[in-house]
Amino acid sequence: MDELIESREHQSIATVFARNGEAYFRRIEHEVLCELVHERQLVVATGGGTFVSTDNRSIINKDGVSIWLDVSFNRVIDRLRSDTKRPLAADHTKMQTLFETRRPAYALADFRVDASLTSIDEQTEQILEWISIETIRT
Numbered sequence: 001m002d003e004l005i006e007s008r009e010h011q012s013i014a015t016v017f018a019r020n021g022e023a024y025f026r027r028i029e030h031e032v033l034c035e036l037v038h039e040r041q042l043v044v045a046t047g048g049g050t051f052v053s054t055d056n057r058s059i060i061n062k063d064g065v066s067i068w069l070d071v072s073f074n075r076v077i078d079r080l081r082s083d084t085k086r087p088l089a090a091d092h093t094k095m096q097t098l099f100e101t102r103r104p105a106y107a108l109a110d111f112r113v114d115a116s117l118t119s120i121d122e123q124t125e126q127i128l129e130w131i132s133i134e135t136i137r138t
Contacts, residue, residue, distance in 0.1 A: 001046050004032050033059055052105040061110065067127055068109035071116045073099045
């Protein structure tokens with residue numbers, strides 16, 4: 001989603017935040033999500049704040065499934081250490097607060113994968129297995 005937002009806005013996520021603020025970014029993020037949900041057989045990688053919005057969760061879960069790749073805070077920090085695209089990750093203390101306040105929303109996802117201890121291949125296998133089981137149930 002970030003790449004689509006950057007393409008649409010003709011600027012980086014960090015610049016969108018700096019020039020227009022988080023509320024503007026969240027509105028654009030919501031609009032892009034609304035456009036993407038009409039696609040089928042599509043995996044959408046959302047930003048960390050997308051699923052916090054009740055409206056966004058409803059959109060995602062209406063016609064799709066939500067999968068939470070759960071990792072520890074330290075793992076998130078390691079991954080974002082050199083990422084300049086995420087303005088909310090620049091301050092360690094604020095990032096920890098965001099992480100803790102967002103977890104209850106993430107816990108509402110349809111499926112949780114402990115991504116701290118498994119490889120990407122193992123995570124993919126878990127997700128595909130879960131999807132195939134859910135498909136059989138419906």
